[in-house]
Each structure stands twice: as C-alpha cells, then as structure tokens.
Amino acid sequence: MNANPTLASEAAEAALDQELKGLIADVLGLDPAQAAALAPDSGLFGHLPELDSMAVAGLLTEMEDRLGIVIEDDDVDGEMLETYGGLLAFARAKLAGD
Amino acid sequence: MIAAWSVAGADGAVGEELLLAFDRARPVRVLVCPAWFDEANKLRRFTVEVMRRLDKAGIDSFLPDLPGCNDSLAKLETQTLGGWREGMSAAAHVFGATHVLAIRAGALLAPAHLPGWHYAPQSGPKTLRGMIRARTIAAREAGREETAEALMALGRSKGLVLGGWPLGAAMIRELERAEPELAEGQSVIAQSALGGPGLWLRAEPDEDPRQSDALAAIIAGSLA
Numbered sequence: 001m002n003a004n005p006t007l008a009s010e011a012a013e014a015a016l017d018q019e020l021k022g023l024i025a026d027v028l029g030l031d032p033a034q035a036a037a038l039a040p041d042s043g044l045f046g047h048l049p050e051l052d053s054m055a056v057a058g059l060l061t062e063m064e065d066r067l068g069i070v071i072e073d074d075d076v077d078g079e080m081l082e083t084y085g086g087l088l089a090f091a092r093a094k095l096a097g098d
Numbered sequence: 099m100i101a102a103w104s105v106a107g108a109d110g111a112v113g114e115e116l117l118l119a120f121d122r123a124r125p126v127r128v129l130v131c132p133a134w135f136d137e138a139n140k141l142r143r144f145t146v147e148v149m150r151r152l153d154k155a156g157i158d159s160f161l162p163d164l165p166g167c168n169d170s171l172a173k174l175e176t177q178t179l180g181g182w183r184e185g186m187s188a189a190a191h192v193f194g195a196t197h198v199l200a201i202r203a204g205a206l207l208a209p210a211h212l213p214g215w216h217y218a219p220q221s222g223p224k225t226l227r228g229m230i231r232a233r234t235i236a237a238r239e240a241g242r243e244e245t246a247e248a249l250m251a252l253g254r255s256k257g258l259v260l261g262g263w264p265l266g267a268a269m270i271r272e273l274e275r276a277e278p279e280l281a282e283g284q285s286v287i288a289q290s291a292l293g294g295p296g297l298w299l300r301a302e303p304d305e306d307p308r309q310s311d312a313l314a315a316i317i318a319g320s321l322a
Contacts (some may be wrong), residue, residue, distance in 0.1 A: 005222040025295075025298060026296075027301055029301075029302070045235075045239075046239070048301075052301070053235040053239065054136050054229075054232040054237035054261050055300075055301035057229070057231040057233070057235060058232075060231060061227065061228050061231070062299060073231075073234055073245055076231075076234070077238070078238070078239070081235075089317075095173055098122050
C-alpha cells in the first residue's frame with residue numbers, strides 16, 4: 001500500500017527516466033555522466049548521425065524487452081524519436097496503458 | 099590464421115569461402131556460428147577477440163563464412179536457412195569440431211550434435227522484426243509509408259531488401275518460424291553474465307575487452 005501516491009508515481013517516473021537513459025547510453029556508448037545529462041530537448045533521431053534507422057529499431061526492440069511493452073508500427077513517429085523528452089513521454093504513455 | 103574452406107551453396111555448386119581459425123590441433127575445437135547481418139558487423143571484432151582469448155586458453159576455434167556472407171561470391175538472396183544449417187554441419191565435420199559457440203541469430207544454425215553454448219540467442223521472428231522496423235522507420239523518414247504487414251507479405255512471395263541485405267522469399271518464410279533450440283549439452287549464456295550491455299545494441303561497432311574476457315572465461319571454465 002502506498003500512503004502517498006504522488007511520491008510513488010514520482011519514484012516510478014525517476015525509475016523510468018533512469019532505465020531509458022541507461023538504454024540510450026547502451027546504444028550510443030555514453031558513460032553514465034553523459035547519459036545523466038540527457039535533457040527533454042536533447043536531440044536523438046535526425047540529430048545524431050550514428051543513430052540511424054537500424055540503431056533506432058534496435059533501441060525500440062530493447063525498450064520492448066526491458067519495459068515489457070509492445071510498440072506497434074503506428075506508434076512510431078518522428079516526434080517520439082526526435083528528442084529524449086519525446087521518447088520518455090511515449091514510454092510513460094505506453095506503460096500507463098495508453 | 100586466415101584460410102578458405104569449401105562449401106556447397108544454395109544451388110548445389112561448391113564454392114570457396116573465408117575461414118578464420120586458431121587451429122593448433124588441440125583437443126577442444128570450437129565451431130563459431132556468428133551473428134547475422136547488421137549484428138554481424140557490430141559483433142565481428144568481439145567474436146574474434148573471444149577466439150583470441152580461447153586460443154590463449156588452449157582452445158582451437160573456427161569461424162567459417164557461409165555462402166552469401168561477407169566477401170562470398172554467392173548471392174545472399176539465393177541462400178536459405180536450411181542451406182546455412184547444412185553449411186554449418188558440413189563445417190563441423192570438416193574442422194572436426196568438438197563444441198559450438200553460437201552468437202545471437204547464429205544459434206539458429208548450431209549443429210545439434212555438438213555440445214556448447216548459445217550466447218544471447220536471437221529468434222528468427224525477432225531478427226526479422228528488427229530489420230522490418232528499421233525499414234519502416236527509414237521509409238517514413240523519406241516520406242514514404244510502408245507497413246510491416248505489407249512488407250512481410252511481399253517478402254514471403256518475392257523476397258525483400260532489409261537494412262541493405264537482400265533476403266530471398268524462402269529465407270524470410272523460414273525465419274518467420276525459426277526458434278533457437280538447445281540440443282543436449284548446449285546451454286544459454288545470457289548477456290547479463292558478461293557484465294555490460296550487448297555490443298549489438300551499439301549504433302556503431304565497438305569492442306569491450308571485459309566482455310570478451312568474460313565470455314572466453316565462461317567457456318574455458320565450463321570445459322575445465
């Protein structure tokens with residue numbers, strides 16, 4: 001039982017943020033400090049030459065495995081892939097069953 | 099040691115393919131079934147680094163190219179999963195392999211008569227799914243709309259170029275149903291046992307000596 005639902009959801013949000021940063025660090029070969037510096041407006045697909053469609057596909061597949069979600073074709077659009085904030089918002093919505 | 103070996107291609111014609119081997123006629127001889135396609139490039143150096151460590155540990159290893167892979171003169175689009183399985187079985191006999199180390203989708207080709215290891219095995223459907231997804235993302239970026247269902251339907255009947263790899267219809271139909279199977283004496287080595295993220299995830303090829311050390315040590319240790 002969670003006495004304070006706000007605190008619980010903040011903890012879940014922090015855990016998701018950490019999981020997603022760790023995953024991007026694994027894909028881009030970032031060290032933990034660089035990954036921690038990812039901000040909502042940090043550019044991803046279309047901003048980093050090494051992050052091509054194959055790398056993005058691998059990232060999405062790994063997201064499915066690590067977060068236990070299924071990502072449909074229709075879910076994938078430029079907005080969710082363009083920035084770290086977009087990807088985080090997408091993962092949050094998926095986990096909420098959206 | 100870089101050499102060549104002879105193997106029958108999909109059309110039955112025997113061709114010469116590349117072989118990278120550490121062969122000092124020692125008792126343990128490991129056949130390496132490497133990762134495929136994009137992952138093959140990302141894991142190539144890691145794979146050979148593991149073989150170098152096995153060599154130092156007194157273990158022979160063999161990394162044969164299959165028809166249609168790397169510098170092969172055979173066309174990739176004519177290759178089939180069944181043909182590649184036969185190729186790996188032939189390799190096992192030619193090299194006198196005593197064990198198999200299969201990496202990622204390479205686990206789909208591991209000869210069942212050899213004991214050994216499946217490192218982070220990947221299924222056929224997941225391999226296809228990742229490549230199809232990369233293609234739909236690239237298409238969308240280019241302003242075209244392609245769906246996974248339509249691409250798969252086309253792939254099953256006519257074949258498909260995925261991530262730059264031309265795959266024949268037979269290969270795609272076989273991959274849709276292909277799951278790695280652990281034969282007797284074979285076990286899975288999970289990525290978590292290597293103490294770092296899988297190098298196939300990296301956007302660009304990289305290496306990690308600690309992971310190479312860890313995989314070679316697990317193999318050498320399980321033989322001791």
